[in-house]
Amino acid sequence: NAGVTQTPKFRVLKTGQSMTLLCAQDMNHEYMYWYRQDPGMGLRLIHYSVGEGTTAKGEVPDGYNVSRLKKQNFLLGLESAAPSQTSVYFCASSYGGQGLDTQYFGPGTRLTVL
Amino acid sequence: DAKTTQPNSMESNEEEPVHLPCNHSTISGTDYIHWYRQLPSQGPEYVIHGLTSNVNNRMASLAIAEDRKSSTLILHRATLRDAAVYYCILRANTGANSKLTFGKGITLSVRP
Numbered sequence: 405n406a407g408v409t410q411t412p413k414f415r416v417l418k419t420g421q422s423m424t425l426l427c428a429q430d431m432n433h434e435y436m437y438w439y440r441q442d443p444g445m446g447l448r449l450i451h452y453s454v455g456e457g458t459t460a461k462g463e464v465p466d467g468y469n470v471s472r473l474k475k476q477n478f479l480l481g482l483e484s485a486a487p488s489q490t491s492v493y494f495c496a497s498s499y500g501g502q503g504l505d506t507q508y509f510g511p512g513t514r515l516t517v518l
Numbered sequence: 519d520a521k522t523t524q525p526n527s528m529e530s531n532e533e534e535p536v537h538l539p540c541n542h543s544t545i546s547g548t549d550y551i552h553w554y555r556q557l558p559s560q561g562p563e564y565v566i567h568g569l570t571s572n573v574n575n576r577m578a579s580l581a582i583a584e585d586r587k588s589s590t591l592i593l594h595r596a597t598l599r600d601a602a603v604y605y606c607i608l609r610a611n612t613g614a615n616s617k618l619t620f621g622k623g624i625t626l627s628v629r630p
Contacts, residue, residue, distance in 0.1 A: 408561075439620075446605065446620030447562065494561045503550040503611025504569075507618055509561030 406430050408510035410495050416516045417485045425480040425513050427495030435498045436478035437462075437507065438470060440491040447494060453478055454501060485517045522606045524624040530596045531629050538591040538624055540606030545586050548611045552618070553580065553591045555602040562605065562620070565591065601628045 411426045427436065434455050439447040449462030453472040467489060469481045478497075482489060492514050496507040523541040530536040542551070553565040566573055566580045568589070573580040579592040593600055605623040610616050 437618075444622070446622050448620070449617065496561075501616055503548065503609040503616045504567065505616075506564045506567070507554075507562075509563065512559075512561050 408495055408497055408508050410493075410510040410513050412513060413511070414514050416518065417482075418518050419486060421485050422481070422483050423485065423515075424482075425493055425495075425515075427478045427480070427497075427510060428476055429478075429495075429497040429508070430476065431497060431499075431508065432475070433497035433499050433508075434475070435501050435505075435507075436472065437496040437498075438468070438478065438480045439494045439496065440464065440489075441494060441512075442491050450480065450493075485515075487517045489515065490517045491515060522608055522621060524604075524606055524621065526622070527625040527627065529627045529629060530593075532598060533595050536593040536596045536600070536626065536628075538593075538604050538606075538626065539588065540590070541588045542606070542608055543587045545608055546610070549608040550611055551580065551582060551586075551589050552607045552609050553578070554605045554607065554620075555600075556605070556623070557599075557602045565604070567609075596626075596628045598628050598630060601626055 408429045437452040438450040441447045448464050451470040456475040459470045471479045492512045494512050495510040498505045498507045552567040554562040556562045568580045581590045603623040
């Protein structure tokens, strides 16, 4: 049982380049989330999904797009990377989205945009 | 979501108990109190959560004040591996899309 995995672990982009971060979970969870964490800060929610084929905006969605074509995968795309998107990105999943549900996090992707 | 207030940092000695405080004076009756921790260079991991009663699990204990305006995460015997940022988070139980909002947390250092 791998839990939540993220690909890649590290990436360096030039301004204007595009890339896709992949999140996969093997726990049959309905909910999936993408967060970003800047130095010395807590995590901020970018986008989330409440089930296959659904996506919704979080706190800081600008500059990102997401897709949930399969229940186990949640993709985060950067169409035109900017230095302000330099951050560590975490994916998470949970069985449900209610107050008592637990989120399980991946190990993170460290992205640098030059 | 109601906010939480935590000290910025705390130090403890290895093998001694640690009490990490959290204030949440504006908590509502349906808010769950969650604790997550983040070890260096890792993603956050769930520690414990509770609603009204004190809770225990293999990682920690959660003591909730009778008025629910504060809570304390208790690590019974700190180890070096417990050095991490600990986040106290209130999560509303009012619907299917309850947010998990992270603040800056409290940084716990453990001395050998």
